[in-house]
Amino acid sequence: xxVLHGMTWEHPRGYDCQVAASQEYARRTGVEVRWEYRSLQxxxxxxxxxxxxxxxxxxxxxxxxxxxxxxxxxxxxxxxxHDDELAALAADAVGSSHASYRHGGRQYGxxxxxxxxxxxxxxxxxxAAPRTWEEVLDLAAEGRVLWPCxxxxxxxxxxxxxxNRGTPVNAEPGTFLPEEDALSVLDLMHRLCxxxxxxxxxxxxIEVAEALSTDATEPWAYAPxxxxxxxxxxxxxxxxxxxxxxxxxxxxxxxx
Numbered sequence: 001x002x003v004l005h006g007m008t009w010e011h012p013r014g015y016d017c018q019v020a021a022s023q024e025y026a027r028r029t030g031v032e033v034r035w036e037y038r039s040l041q042x043x044x045x046x047x048x049x050x051x052x053x054x055x056x057x058x059x060x061x062x063x064x065x066x067x068x069x070x071x072x073x074x075x076x077x078x079x080x081x082h083d084d085e086l087a088a089l090a091a092d093a094v095g096s097s098h099a100s101y102r103h104g105g106r107q108y109g110x111x112x113x114x115x116x117x118x119x120x121x122x123x124x125x126x127x128a129a130p131r132t133w134e135e136v137l138d139l140a141a142e143g144r145v146l147w148p149c150x151x152x153x154x155x156x157x158x159x160x161x162x163x164n165r166g167t168p169v170n171a172e173p174g175t176f177l178p179e180e181d182a183l184s185v186l187d188l189m190h191r192l193c194x195x196x197x198x199x200x201x202x203x204x205x206i207e208v209a210e211a212l213s214t215d216a217t218e219p220w221a222y223a224p225x226x227x228x229x230x231x232x233x234x235x236x237x238x239x240x241x242x243x244x245x246x247x248x249x250x251x252x253x254x255x256x
Contacts, residue, residue, distance in 0.1 A: 001026075006035045006057035009043035011206060012237075013113070013229055014059060033057060040204055044152055049073050060109060062100035069103050076106040117160050118228045120242045122212055125221035129245045133188060136224045136248050140195035144221045147196045148208045154189065157225050160247070161185040164256030192224070205229065213238035224248050 006022075008014045015037045022033035036055075038046065048064055052073035060068070068074045078086055086107055090098045094114035101109030121129045126144070130136045139145050149157065158177075159169050167181040177185075193201070200208070205226035212220055213232050216239070225247055232242040246254040 002031045004031060004033045004056040005054070006033050006059070007051050007055040008035055008037050008059035010037040010039050011229070013231055014040075014043070017112075018059065040206060059112065062109065065101055065103045065108050069106075069108060074108045076108055077110070078107045115227050117156060117225045117247055118244045119222070119224050119247050120209065120212065120226060120228070120232070120244050121222040122220075122240055123243050124240060125219070129222060129243075130224070131249055133224075133248045133250065136222075137191060137195065139222060140192060142219070143195075144219045145192075145196055146203075146208045146211060146220050146223045147192055147200050148203045148205045148223070148226050149189075149193060149196075149200050150202050150204055153204055153226075157189060158182075158185055160225060160256050161188060161250065162256075164247075164250040164252050164254075166252055168256075209242060210238070213240050213242050 006018065008018050015035060018033075018035050022035065026032045033056075043059075044061055048058060048060060048068045049071050051058055052068070058074075065074070089110060093099070093111055095116075097111035097114040101107060101111060119129055130139055136145060147157075162169050162177055162181060162185050165181065165184065167177070169177050172178075176182075203211075205223075206229060208223050208226055209229055209232045211218075212223060228244045230244070231237045233244055235241060247256075248254075250256070
């Protein structure tokens with residue numbers, strides 16, 4: 001039997017699905033894939049060159065693609081006899097999920113999911129999610145809001161809020177964000193940060209989803225911006241189900 005070694009990230013969404021798919025693949029082809037996993041932080045930060053020396057298959061985040069291509073650690077998937085299948089995947093993809101793994105006219109990865117920032121809440125504790133940021137801040141003042149704002153996730157929030165204002169980052173070459181636009185976004189982020197538990201400063205979206213879906217004593221009921229790990233909306237995955245909804249409305253509604 002041919003054995004391949006794969007590296008993914010540490011969560012049922014990143015690991016369990018790969019294992020299940022590989023079991024079916026082995027049944028059909030006789031090719032076994034043995035998966036290992038790394039932390040979510042390593043998934044976001046760690047360079048791929050070292051992993052590519054040790055593993056045949058990698059589950060990666062799309063921002064890594066340009067550097068990995070420049071270092072020659074990823075093999076292009078197009079031009080290898082499967083272009084019809086790639087075209088079908090591109091046509092069936094959500095938004096830019098398939099295209100985000102394309103670089104320099106070549107395809108270096110396949111989208112296994114699609115990610116966008118959304119809000120989440122506990123329906124058993126909150127009849128409906130806040131619709132505006134002022135409503136979010138009012139709920140946060142009651143101690144009922146969590147927000148994953150470790151640096152990489154605070155950065156994601158900043159980018160989302162800036163785009164929601166109609167002033168996306170890097171809109172002007174050489175300028176990340178004009179000072180006036182940045183201060184408006186940072187003011188809202190600071191106001192929210194003052195109202196959430198201090199541990200949120202070190203929390204990622206999964207840790208917030210875990211707290212919302214498992215805690216039985218704290219009043220936490222809502223998170224305004226995190227990524228939609230759909231496992232938490234499924235019956236039986238955790239003691240309490242989450243419901244994912246649109247982010248709070250801003251100057252451009254829920255766009256951004």
